[in-house]
Amino acid sequence: MAFLTLEQVNKFYGELAAVRDVDLSVAKGEFVSLLGPSGCGKTTTLQMIAGLVEPTSGRITLDGRDITHEKPNRRGLGIVFQSYALFPHMTVAQNVAFGLEMRKVQRAERDTRVADMLALVHLAGMADRYPRQLSGGQRQRVAIARALVIEPPVLLLDEPLSNLDAKLREEMQFELRRIQRSVGTTTIMVTHDQAEALSISDRVVVMEAGCMTQVDAPYRLYEKPATPFISSFVGRMNRLEGIWWPNGPIGTVEVAGAMLPSEAADLPAGAAVTASIRPEKLLLHKAGEGRLNGNVASRFFLGGHWLFNVETPAGVIVVSMPNHGEEPAREGERVGIDWAPASLRIEASAGGTVS
Amino acid sequence: MSRSPAAPWLLVSPGAVLFLGLVLVPLVLTVILSFLTYNYDTGIGDSYTLAHYGRVLSDSYYLEIFWRTLRLAFLTTLLCALIGAPEAYILSRMRSPWRSIFLLVIIGPLLVSVVVRAFGWSMLLGSTGLVNAALGVLALGPVRLLYTETAIVIALVHVMLPFMVIPVWTALQKLDPMVETAAWSLGASRFAALRRVVMPQVSIGLLSGSLIVFGLSASAFAIPGLLGGRRLKMAATLVYDEYMQELNWPMGAAIAIIVLLANLVIMLAYNRAVEARARRALG
Ligand SMILES: Nc1ncnc2c1ncn2[C@@H]1O[C@H](COP(=O)(O)OP(=O)(O)O)[C@@H](O)[C@H]1O
Numbered sequence A: 001m002a003f004l005t006l007e008q009v010n011k012f013y014g015e016l017a018a019v020r021d022v023d024l025s026v027a028k029g030e031f032v033s034l035l036g037p038s039g040c041g042k043t044t045t046l047q048m049i050a051g052l053v054e055p056t057s058g059r060i061t062l063d064g065r066d067i068t069h070e071k072p073n074r075r076g077l078g079i080v081f082q083s084y085a086l087f088p089h090m091t092v093a094q095n096v097a098f099g100l101e102m103r104k105v106q107r108a109e110r111d112t113r114v115a116d117m118l119a120l121v122h123l124a125g126m127a128d129r130y131p132r133q134l135s136g137g138q139r140q141r142v143a144i145a146r147a148l149v150i151e152p153p154v155l156l157l158d159e160p161l162s163n164l165d166a167k168l169r170e171e172m173q174f175e176l177r178r179i180q181r182s183v184g185t186t187t188i189m190v191t192h193d194q195a196e197a198l199s200i201s202d203r204v205v206v207m208e209a210g211c212m213t214q215v216d217a218p219y220r221l222y223e224k225p226a227t228p229f230i231s232s233f234v235g236r237m238n239r240l241e242g243i244w245w246p247n248g249p250i251g252t253v254e255v256a257g258a259m260l261p262s263e264a265a266d267l268p269a270g271a272a273v274t275a276s277i278r279p280e281k282l283l284l285h286k287a288g289e290g291r292l293n294g295n296v297a298s299r300f301f302l303g304g305h306w307l308f309n310v311e312t313p314a315g316v317i318v319v320s321m322p323n324h325g326e327e328p329a330r331e332g333e334r335v336g337i338d339w340a341p342a343s344l345r346i347e348a349s350a351g352g353t354v355s
Numbered sequence B: 001m002s003r004s005p006a007a008p009w010l011l012v013s014p015g016a017v018l019f020l021g022l023v024l025v026p027l028v029l030t031v032i033l034s035f036l037t038y039n040y041d042t043g044i045g046d047s048y049t050l051a052h053y054g055r056v057l058s059d060s061y062y063l064e065i066f067w068r069t070l071r072l073a074f075l076t077t078l079l080c081a082l083i084g085a086p087e088a089y090i091l092s093r094m095r096s097p098w099r100s101i102f103l104l105v106i107i108g109p110l111l112v113s114v115v116v117r118a119f120g121w122s123m124l125l126g127s128t129g130l131v132n133a134a135l136g137v138l139a140l141g142p143v144r145l146l147y148t149e150t151a152i153v154i155a156l157v158h159v160m161l162p163f164m165v166i167p168v169w170t171a172l173q174k175l176d177p178m179v180e181t182a183a184w185s186l187g188a189s190r191f192a193a194l195r196r197v198v199m200p201q202v203s204i205g206l207l208s209g210s211l212i213v214f215g216l217s218a219s220a221f222a223i224p225g226l227l228g229g230r231r232l233k234m235a236a237t238l239v240y241d242e243y244m245q246e247l248n249w250p251m252g253a254a255i256a257i258i259v260l261l262a263n264l265v266i267m268l269a270y271n272r273a274v275e276a277r278a279r280r281a282l283g
């Protein structure tokens, strides 16, 4: 059951289409991320939902009510801004209480709700501090508490974690998800960080140049990216241009003379295709024991896993391998790469010709 | 490289000499002058007296001028705040080319001599001036404007407005525009957001602007001189008249010192309030 819907929403700045033909429906209690590179229209989409930007055309409904042209202060949505936009002249408690004051909530109820909310975001001891006396992560929590205390039907977050350092960002991701789970508020988060979007969302919406190109659960988005752009934007992807030949129940891709077993595809023999495979789906063996031999050009130790750039006849292939606690192949060593044929995905090349 | 211990003194000496020579010495001389006796026949005497201060503080003629000075300076400050703050807010919300253009329009008057501006206003406000001509067309009859307190206040507000707009504008520049948006999203009306979120943060600019406007208005000379006429004097014009018309220099000096002290007391008290507020708002 759709709680928040966007129907054919467009936003033009003069000739520039910041957001084009966006259709989205979000269920109650869902956590949806808008993911895309900078300038693809994520903020504009979020601000149209918030009422801070007027759509050029289209319709936005909330719980069956048309809110397309409603003023932001009448929508009652909770918004967390990228800069947090806390009120610098008010204490933490006053910041959080502001929305309740505007709703004319009685003093006593206001105080308990503010205290409850501060406890939820683990800031109970900070009520009388000013924003300038807080760390980045604490400000972030104040911003979330301030937006949630009014019990908004929808919580909107614009790059909420981008001002935090890497370690804190990871912590806050899970913290954000915990808070969202415990209050159950429908949440839409904008981010350009694919790891962030994948780790905490129920569904991820990928935007490219103003359009939504895929809306899917994180796992499916990763496994079945709808466009080449998504496959390289979300995680790493090895992409090889080749020619496809049927081969019994599976297929074979011919890349620069090398014959690589792949998934089956409904394509004519000799079709130009792009084969793609994730680095972690590849295995490293001794030379000659894999499906494709190559030389390790460089390797990187990333703690949890190793990353290898392997030079093969088919081009440079990135291989990721978990760290098993022993040193794997060195730079310059000759190795064999292996994979399950079904994980080498095939799609017809854009503008590809049948040879 | 070791520095000579005299270096700091040498470095501040040009400034110190300038300050001593141009501010402190004349001020001390004025204070001394204000205690000297004066006789219309023989001029300035060489014995000391408190008579000038006594006369200024007991004669209703002088007290009325002091009172008018404070009143008009206060009124000018209030009007500047009421006009300047919204003006600065609108300015800060303008888009790129317009913002610079309007800022120039606001600062523009500062590029014209205050005497020229005062003459401009006297032409506009005169009995046959543009304002009265317009009122005549609307059949609202000629109104006496020139040589009234109204004329002085109008011209003072015009001259002082930039000194209010600029500090408020500077304070607004430091404001995250999203903060106001955040207030809307929390259910605040535009007015509530202005009152609860924007105003408290620009109040320091408003208060320091008021300080400048009040100080400059209370000691304004050209505008009351040209638009107030011979009859409506303010403190600075009074001092001028004592010196140049009455030739009673000690009396003029006593008035100048009283004006200075009054201004100083008011501004220091006000400044304390501003600083207390700044500490609370910004820490
Ligand atoms: N107020 C505006 N005026 C003109 N162009 C804008 C405005 N806001 C955004 N844009 C343009 O719209 C596009 C999308 O912007 P935005 O939604 O902020 O992207 P994102 O948040 O994904 O980085 C960008 O090309 C940006 O330059």
Ligand SMILES: [Mg+2]
Binding pocket: A042, A043, A044
């Ligand atoms: Mg953005």
